[in-house]
Amino acid sequence: MRRALGLFAFLSFIIFLLAAAISLRPFGEPPHAEMDTYFIEHAQEEASANNVVTSVVFDYRGFDTLGEATVLFTAVSGVLMALRHYGGKEK
Amino acid sequence: MNFENFFWILQILIAIALIGSSIAAIRFKNLIAAVIAMAVFSLALSVEFYVLQAPDVAIAEAGVGAGLTTAMYLLAIKNTTDEEVIE
Amino acid sequence: MTTTIIRTTTKILAPLILVFGSYIILHGHLTPGGGFQGGAVFASGLALLIVANNKEKVKELFDKVPLSQLESLGALGFLGIGALGLMGYTFLKNVIANSDFLFGAPTPKGINPGYLNTGGTLSYLNIFVGTKVLAGLTSIVLIFFLILRRERDEW
Numbered sequence: 001m002r003r004a005l006g007l008f009a010f011l012s013f014i015i016f017l018l019a020a021a022i023s024l025r026p027f028g029e030p031p032h033a034e035m036d037t038y039f040i041e042h043a044q045e046e047a048s049a050n051n052v053v054t055s056v057v058f059d060y061r062g063f064d065t066l067g068e069a070t071v072l073f074t075a076v077s078g079v080l081m082a083l084r085h086y087g088g089k090e091k
Numbered sequence: 092m093n094f095e096n097f098f099w100i101l102q103i104l105i106a107i108a109l110i111g112s113s114i115a116a117i118r119f120k121n122l123i124a125a126v127i128a129m130a131v132f133s134l135a136l137s138v139e140f141y142v143l144q145a146p147d148v149a150i151a152e153a154g155v156g157a158g159l160t161t162a163m164y165l166l167a168i169k170n171t172t173d174e175e176v177i178e
Numbered sequence: 179m180t181t182t183i184i185r186t187t188t189k190i191l192a193p194l195i196l197v198f199g200s201y202i203i204l205h206g207h208l209t210p211g212g213g214f215q216g217g218a219v220f221a222s223g224l225a226l227l228i229v230a231n232n233k234e235k236v237k238e239l240f241d242k243v244p245l246s247q248l249e250s251l252g253a254l255g256f257l258g259i260g261a262l263g264l265m266g267y268t269f270l271k272n273v274i275a276n277s278d279f280l281f282g283a284p285t286p287k288g289i290n291p292g293y294l295n296t297g298g299t300l301s302y303l304n305i306f307v308g309t310k311v312l313a314g315l316t317s318i319v320l321i322f323f324l325i326l327r328r329e330r331d332e333w
Contacts, residue, residue, distance in 0.1 A: 048275035048285035049207035049300045050292050053147050057212060058303045062270035065303075066256065068214075069310060073253050076314035079321065080246070086325040146210035150202065151218060158222030159315055162229055166322040 101142055108135040126164045133157040180232050188230040195223030199312070206304035207297035213304040217311025224312070225319045236323060245317040252310025259302045274298035 025031065039052055039060070047055035057065055112135060116128035133156030140149035199220030206212035228236055263271030274282045275298025283295040 044285070044287060047272055047300065049297050050290070051207050051209065051212075053210070054207050054212050054300055054304070058300045059270065059272055062260065062303075065307070066260070066270075069253060069256055069307060072311065072314055073249065076249060076318060079318050083321045083325055147212065147215060150211050150215040154215060154218030154222050155315075159218060159225055159319065162222070162225040162319055163322055165229070166319070166326070170322070170326055 098142070102139075105135055105139045105142070109139070122168050123165065126161060126168065129164070130157045130161040133160070180230065184230050188226055192223050192227050195226065196220060199223060199308075203304055203308035204301075205292075205294065206308075207300045208292040208294070213307025214311050216304075217308040218315065220308070220312040221315035221319070224316045228316075228319055228323050233324070233326070236320070240320055245313045245320070248309055248313035249317065252306045252308075252313065255306035256303060256310070259299050259306065262299065270299070272298045272300065274302070275300075 030036065039056060043052045043055040043060075044050065047059040049055045049059075109132060112128050112132040116125050116132060119125040119128060133152055136156065137149045137152040140146075140152055199216045199218075199222075202209075202211035202216030202219055203213060204216075206216065227239075231239070260270045263269055263273050265273065267273060275296070276282060276284050277298070281295060281297050281301040283293060285296050286293065
């Protein structure tokens with residue numbers, strides 16, 4: 001009984017995923033491309049870098065990078081605080 | 092062989108590698124072999140990112156997924172024991 | 179883990195990985211990659227060095243490396259470069275670009291081969307984030323290695 005129930009759930013999930021995959025847009029064609037086009041055309045003069053990805057990460061979305069850096073800092077501090085008791089006096 | 096066919100063949104090969112390595116990572120009884128299978132999974136995923144023209148994500152995935160987490164998992168496994176320790 | 183094969187391979191491979199990580203960090207505003215990716219590659223090179231040596235050598239090697247201080251320096255440098263933009267503009271404004279300071283050469287427009295001395299604050303932010311990421315990830319691997327209880331090499 002439980003196996004049949006599990007199989008039913010698995011199959012319905014597969015059908016749900018396949019239906020979602022069929023209704024996807026064609027690959028590489030977002031519904032709104034205005035912002036991408038703006039970044040690609042203006043990133044070099046506004047952020048003065050050849051790499052558009054870096055201009056987005058560090059200039060247009062700089063606060064997100066600051067949050068990511070904070071997350072990493074918090075994770076490293078937590079690990080070191082929890083484990084420095086076992087590791088002797090190192091770092 | 093033109094580029095379109097090569098792209099799709101590469102996609103199918105990467106998909107097979109991803110599914111095979113993830114199943115191997117689950118099924119292996121040896122923990123170190125499972126960790127190596129996870130590293131192979133990360134490597135195939137980074138190749139997929141590179142094929143889809145996202146080299147930034149590919150470098151991050153290869154460095155963190157295949158390099159650092161493997162080392163951390165190996166060290167964590169070496170820190171623990173297989174059998175129960177009676178204190 | 180400290181067999182001769184692994185030690186010899188590491189001796190050849192680790193400098194190449196470290197140079198590649200530095201390249202990714204320094205050329206973050208020109209080629210794919212950036213601070214986080216380059217820091218991760220650099221840290222994986224250092225992790226290779228850590229894993230392939232024995233405990234005494236690693237302790238001796240990393241005793242003088244101020245990893246925690248580097249991590250804090252990266253975070254503070256990011257905030258400082260961001261606060262530099264408050265001189266008349268907004269936070270994280272690219273004030274160093276086109277100012278003839280270091281990394282402040284005039285930016286070429288259109289298709290160009292890419293010059294290292296451009297980028298303004300983006301290059302500084304790449305370097306600081308790279309420092310932070312490599313120090314953080316390396317210190318995690320190092321503390322995992324240093325709390326190893328079993329001294330024997332049995333795998």
